[in-house]
Amino acid sequence: MRMRRIDLRGAGTSAPHDYYRAVVPRAEFDVETATHAVQPIIDAVRTRGVEAIREFSAQFDGVDREDIAVPPEALTRALDELDPAVRAGLEEAIRRLRKTCEAELEADVTTSLGEGATVTHRKVPVDRVGLYVPGGLAPLVSSVIMNVVPAQVAGVQSIALSSPPQKNREGLPEPTIMAACALLGVDEVYAVGGARAIAMFAYGAGPCRPVNPVTGPGNIYVAAAKRVLRGVVGIDSEAGPTEIAIPADDTAEASYVAADLISRAEHDPMAASVLVTDSEALADDVDAELEKQVFATRHTARVQTALTGQQSAIVLVDDVEQGLDVVNAYAAEHLEIHTRDAREIAARVRNAGAIFVGAFAPVSLGDYCAGSNHVLPTAGCACHSSGLSVRAFLKSVHVIDYSRDALAEVADHVVTLAEAEDLPGHGAAVKVRFSE
Numbered sequence: 001m002r003m004r005r006i007d008l009r010g011a012g013t014s015a016p017h018d019y020y021r022a023v024v025p026r027a028e029f030d031v032e033t034a035t036h037a038v039q040p041i042i043d044a045v046r047t048r049g050v051e052a053i054r055e056f057s058a059q060f061d062g063v064d065r066e067d068i069a070v071p072p073e074a075l076t077r078a079l080d081e082l083d084p085a086v087r088a089g090l091e092e093a094i095r096r097l098r099k100t101c102e103a104e105l106e107a108d109v110t111t112s113l114g115e116g117a118t119v120t121h122r123k124v125p126v127d128r129v130g131l132y133v134p135g136g137l138a139p140l141v142s143s144v145i146m147n148v149v150p151a152q153v154a155g156v157q158s159i160a161l162s163s164p165p166q167k168n169r170e171g172l173p174e175p176t177i178m179a180a181c182a183l184l185g186v187d188e189v190y191a192v193g194g195a196r197a198i199a200m201f202a203y204g205a206g207p208c209r210p211v212n213p214v215t216g217p218g219n220i221y222v223a224a225a226k227r228v229l230r231g232v233v234g235i236d237s238e239a240g241p242t243e244i245a246i247p248a249d250d251t252a253e254a255s256y257v258a259a260d261l262i263s264r265a266e267h268d269p270m271a272a273s274v275l276v277t278d279s280e281a282l283a284d285d286v287d288a289e290l291e292k293q294v295f296a297t298r299h300t301a302r303v304q305t306a307l308t309g310q311q312s313a314i315v316l317v318d319d320v321e322q323g324l325d326v327v328n329a330y331a332a333e334h335l336e337i338h339t340r341d342a343r344e345i346a347a348r349v350r351n352a353g354a355i356f357v358g359a360f361a362p363v364s365l366g367d368y369c370a371g372s373n374h375v376l377p378t379a380g381c382a383c384h385s386s387g388l389s390v391r392a393f394l395k396s397v398h399v400i401d402y403s404r405d406a407l408a409e410v411a412d413h414v415v416t417l418a419e420a421e422d423l424p425g426h427g428a429a430v431k432v433r434f435s436e
Contacts, residue, residue, distance in 0.1 A: 079178075
């Protein structure tokens with residue numbers, strides 16, 4: 001098996017980012033078209049609530065469950081029956097992520113602008129969040145942790161979580177997902193998937209009250225529902241298929257690189273795996289390793305489809321400098337650096353959801369136990385957006401506290417600027433305070 005190759009050698013470091021962004025492959029992910037498919041679902045949930053959710057669950061999941069809420073005893077039972085080794089892994093992942101989230105918390109900052117004049121920058125948690133955890137090809141129990149822990153650390157008091165019902169599980173979510181909820185103390189859990197879950201969070205349905213933001217990854221229909229409902233609720237991002245870019249030179253270990261490309265490809269046939277290298281020998285060695293490893297992995301067909309798809313490739317460049325330009329233009333969800341001086345290269349990366357440095361920081365580490373969050377921007381959005389963190393569940397509020405004397409000091413400026421904007425009422429609201 002050979003990945004297709006894209007030869008950018010000779011383009012030089014003067015090539016514009018737009019060029020690299022256009023030629024480096026990415027999965028086709030037409031969210032706009034999908035919005036037309038989800039709009040009727042959203043409208044039905046908004047107007048008919050649980051009745052519509054049940055109809056769509058029967059249509060899409062083959063499940064007709066009267067109660068969309070997961071009973072507390074089902075959560076408890078799932079945790080009691082959880083494999084002790086899996087529980088230990090979840091507990092360690094929770095511990096590490098909680099530690100990094102707590103380090104992100106920001107104290108209120110008060111700025112004095114003169115005697116009696118202060119502005120305080122406060123961070124306030126949102127009141128209620130809706131967290132979505134997919135349950136398709138891979139039931140992502142780790143996404144429970146990645147969503148719940150930062151919300152809890154931020155101080156959110158009301159947390160609801162939804163995951164698709166499973167036909168072979170009596171219409172409940174995957175047991176490991178329910179167990180993780182119980183482990184984290186999340187007892188408001190719904191067996192609702194796809195666009196209907198996002199609509200349920202936005203408008204409320206049955207026992208589920210409306211939320212403020214919705215976070216969590218999902219398929220194209222989840223992304224489309226988020227796009228339609230942005231403004232009704234806040235969203236984290238419109239997550240697309242997962243992706244990895246690996247800048248590597250001749251010091252890279254081909255077996256590691258191949259394994260890491262496969263680790264993304266097994267998520268989804270649309271997953272993108274991109275190797276960027278100045279070493280043709282490494283490219284050949286990685287192809288040879290893929291030939292061995294792909295056919296030894298459990299999900300061979302899925303992996304092979306992703307690695308040979310138009311969204312994946314080995315990109316040949318002149319040197320590491322050009323490779324750095326390419327990956328900055330690509331703005332990968334996951335960037336894994338296998339070069340000499342990997343830390344120095346990492347410090348020069350501007351656009352990536354998360355950066356994994358060196359041979360012993362594989363993306364799989366970040367999926368579970370690195371202490372970082374794996375809910376990350378995809379589809380090139382890392383050039384303007386960040387991964388999920390405590391900040392996604394906090395609002396910034398300015399508290400302005402001025403005395404009479406402090407207002408008097410700037411009163412003339414306020415009046416002058418109000419007149420400049422032809423808003424005399426603004427100025428009058430200041431002048432009236434000094435008219436006695």
